[in-house]
Amino acid sequence: MPRPTKGPRLGGGPAHERMLLGQLASQLFEHRSIQTTEAKAKRLRPVAERLVTFAKRGDLHARRRVMRTIGDKTVVHELFTEIAPLVAERQGGYTRIVKTGFRKGDNAPMAVIELVLEPVAPKRSSRTRTAAATAPAASSDVPVEETNTVEESAPIEAESETPAATEVEESAAATGADAPEADAPAADEPATPDEKPATPAS
Template sequence: MPKPTKGPRLGGGPAHERLLLANLAAALFTHRSIKTTETKAKRLRPLAERLITFAKRGDLHARRRVLSVIGDREVVHVLFTEIAPLVADREGGYTRITKVGNRKGDNAPMAVIELVLEPVTPKVKSSKKSAVAAPAAEPVADEPAEAPAEGETAADQAAAEEAAVASEQADEVVAEENAEK
């Protein structure tokens, strides 16, 4: 559990802050995105991420610990059945805070805190050894290999082939995302 902050609490005493953050977390899990002050969003982030980590575990003890914080069974059910499977591959960073300017009435800095539910794409490791070895490991197509053009080396051709493969993979990812929608 994170260390409690020293100094003034959000809206009053520590009990009121705990309830306020629990209500903000419940609203975040229900609506997937909420608009609040920057300070509240920054204080909400560690709590929400910890609750999502419990939801990813998915066992009874984790459910009861989340229920002790939030208190609303419907919100806990949504967290465990809908949100946790969407972030199962993500190792952290389940929330995103975006500053949106100041509130009209009291000029308080506002922010939108939202859940990051996009699927995680693994980073492609690019090094000179893997770039040269990748085309050699691929199965040979029916077409004969083209000879390098004048002034073009085998390394240049391998890099061009790797770029073509990467663009095909990116097109497949976009097609999958569009199919999911």
């Protein structure tokens, strides 16, 4: 009999092992979480994750590939319509194994394998992490000058007379008093009778 090349041998032969893993995968997709031995959980993980990858593809060929492993059409339909949309944003790692101790009868190590259906938290890329790490360092090296804004500007003071301003006003008043004011009639005012209109020289 050919010996399996990966992991412990489950069941009596290769065909029995395929059927056993197919039934475990069917139960996992139906109940979202099952308890089994640690060895079976570790062998089931790559099989279940490959089936979820086919379900995310969603076409007819992928559905037929899944039907080779899982014979229950209702479970396959549930995998394609309910589970695949929940893990659409997740790039692998669709299952989780949690060790739960040892079985009472034969002391076999037991584990719970379950589907990871939580929404994915987006990771920050390495570029943004390095940019965020260097930005505070650069800002701490350069001193920042605080300037007064318009709100904090000083209020306008009332005009106070300075000695220079008073001297300028007095000199302007003196020059205005010395200059004779011309009594020129406005253009629209009529001429008074005392004044004679100028006659053109002949």
